[in-house]
Amino acid sequence: DQQVKQNSPSLSVQEGRISILNCDYTNSMFDYFLWYKKYPAEGPTFLISISSIKDKNEDGRFTVFLNKSAKHLSLHIVPSQPGDSAVYFCAATRSGNTGKLIFGQGTTLQVKP
Amino acid sequence: DTAVSQTPKYLVTQMGNDKSIKCEQNLGHDTMYWYKQDSKKFLKIMFSYNNKELIINETVPNRFSPKSPDKAHLNLHINSLELGDSAVYFCASSQEARGHTQYFGPGTRLTVL
Numbered sequence: 001d002q003q004v005k006q007n008s009p010s011l012s013v014q015e016g017r018i019s020i021l022n023c024d025y026t027n028s029m030f031d032y033f034l035w036y037k038k039y040p041a042e043g044p045t046f047l048i049s050i051s052s053i054k055d056k057n058e059d060g061r062f063t064v065f066l067n068k069s070a071k072h073l074s075l076h077i078v079p080s081q082p083g084d085s086a087v088y089f090c091a092a093t094r095s096g097n098t099g100k101l102i103f104g105q106g107t108t109l110q111v112k113p
Numbered sequence: 114d115t116a117v118s119q120t121p122k123y124l125v126t127q128m129g130n131d132k133s134i135k136c137e138q139n140l141g142h143d144t145m146y147w148y149k150q151d152s153k154k155f156l157k158i159m160f161s162y163n164n165k166e167l168i169i170n171e172t173v174p175n176r177f178s179p180k181s182p183d184k185a186h187l188n189l190h191i192n193s194l195e196l197g198d199s200a201v202y203f204c205a206s207s208q209e210a211r212g213h214t215q216y217f218g219p220g221t222r223l224t225v226l
Contacts, residue, residue, distance in 0.1 A: 034213060036217075045217070095213075098161060098168045098169050100161070103155065103157070
């Protein structure tokens with residue numbers, strides 16, 4: 001069973017506009033969430049994270065929102081840039097766990113100039 | 114200098130062969146991981162080691178055996194390779210066993226013919 005789901009395989013936005021990537025999870029024990037970015041032929045790179053005690057975390061152009069009641073999180077990129085074109089993975093874990101991250105299947109973002 | 118490195122980057126081999134993938138991190142981290150990304154793009158954890166001690170061992174066939182000679186290295190040995198082992202294998206590391214921010218290597222694409 002897939003505990004972390006990214007239901008949109010791809011997303012295309014215009015440069016300068018907002019990109020919104022979504023992620024849903026089913027395990028209510030998850031309390032820490034991360035977004036990773038991956039370019040072709042490279043490993044995933046950590047982008048931003050959020051603890052379940054918060055509902056928003058912001059880092060520059062990237063903001064992650066967490067809705068615990070809906071078991072949903074989203075990543076907002078504003079403004080989007082062509083260099084943001086990559087695959088974005090959502091991941092979840094339980095604090096105090098052994099570091100086991102459960103990943104979604106990724107969303108491919110294309111930012112058009 | 115590359116933080117987490119893997120060799121080789123590509124590996125093509127015949128069914129039934131035994132192969133190894135090497136991973137090294139120069140971040141001074143205590144914990145290292147192996148992930149498998151299958152054809153459906155899901156990233157799934159296979160193993161993790163903390164200070165050379167195995168702490169995560171998912172339901173992976175016995176043909177897969179991780180070996181950690183020191184905390185900076187975590188190698189993956191695969192015996193009697195099967196077609197279904199074809200995937201991209203990522204090594205990662207984190208500061209501690211419960212460290213949520215994991216740093217990934219570039220991946221090794223294994224193709225079993």
